[in-house]
Amino acid sequence: MIDEELISRAVADDDDAIEELTEIANSEPERLTPYLGRLLDAGVLWPGTMYRHAGTDVIERVVALVDAGEQPKALGHRLLVLAYSRHELAYEAMRRWIDQPPAGVDALHVGMAEYAQEGGWTINPDGSRRDLCGDVAYEWHLRAAPEPQVNPACPWCSSPLWIAADLDGASPALAHTGWTGRLRFRTCHFCSCYDTVFSEVTPDGGSTWWAGNVRPDYLGATEPEEPPTLRPEVGPARANPFQASAWTDGGSTLGGHPQWIQDAEHPPCPGCGLIMDYVGLIGGADLDEYGEGAYYLHVHAPCGFAAVNYQQS
Template structure:
């Protein structure tokens, strides 16, 4: 099956690339033996195809960048390395952060910042930190319980939405949040409407308290909010792989794992320490009857939204 898809890709079949991308989401190691062939034929997009790139291929990508042979496609090559997450890739990105390769002057961010696209970063202590988890679970939408004392959004007046109500005592939740180091309850309340316009932050505690962060900055424009009561997500069955969240498809909402970005990776930074937050999960508009867009949850507690 993969051999046939590879053959179709070599003659420019975009549908075959899409099918290979699905394999990269469900079982990326299956593609490892074929990645050299794809790379030699300049099939460098989407970069997530290279999640399971081996040391040999990563070394070839690094050599190509160091050789300065395709500076106009440096962005694609750096994305491949970021998604591979390989130690050789990390080492090269660190080196290029102080010794930029040919073509780096055309990039919008430094080489090491590309790690965010692959779900990892380098902290102030110089050590690598994975912002995404290795376990993922489907998020099932359930009717939100009605509370007379629900707090309201200070901007639009809508009742705040419980976007997450979790407890690491649940083995599924504990596995999904292990990379965050969080222990205890995690409740995130936010405005379903205003989160479409800006990143919103909440202050939370391991006892389940959640408060609107007073430092949230109201955007210059907000539309007119309509009364809505979105469902509340609850953890369901385990995903086959941590890459199976979907920002587009019904049933794609996922706790843990890796995000399915609609645009570029947008791991929000903590307003307190300035470091990128750990990814918690994705809630897709298709599961909220919104039609499009997705909400992305992080710790320490930014929540942002992307729309196609």
């Protein structure tokens, strides 16, 4: 059980208490379920990850608050609560609000589908729901690559391309993607820090730079850099899908849900425009002693595209 004092401190807007509850939401989100009604009563909505294991009663209350138009300035945080809950009622409500916008929606910076992506799912253009993240996750341990490989040069900066991951598509962590066969992520470790880099992938492990990648104007002249010499190897299963960390050693994770440093950034597939499926996170702290930020890997199996993007504080 959670200490009642901890909940009382969170209700009183104690930052340390809320941070502790956030850590519990990442490790054992079900422990928070009995207390979510009280937090909702007190208007403690941030971070929305605390509501990952919210019950139907809490979700019904949040939907009713949005429908009633109460405190429209709280709409964004309420939508995040619904998104992180991944509850079926949350999906039904957000799909309805796309056509029947609730009070306060004009002040939002993104639409309903983008809010859903914060929770690891999306609303497709036809109104259907699709999970972008899997429910199975594994530790990713960064090890020296088995042997040096000669890789093509990045068309933007001339650095040798980096094989960020080389995966067996049969892994349960990739089940939600529909990918079969070998999945290799070849990208530029430097340029993907500035913009999403796409590659075309095939089930035999083929991975080639997509000719449609557009060099961002703000990426100035650079000298070629050697890519990381480490590659992730799959370790033990994580206790739940929410234990990836973009900040700490050992946070790199195959599958599960990402920890975004900024807002969620699931890229659209350049082939069809649908949002790509999330594959894993490689933390800068695991790549280098002084590393920061994180690389996020994505795939869209129907079109054969992979993508790598990056966030840092």
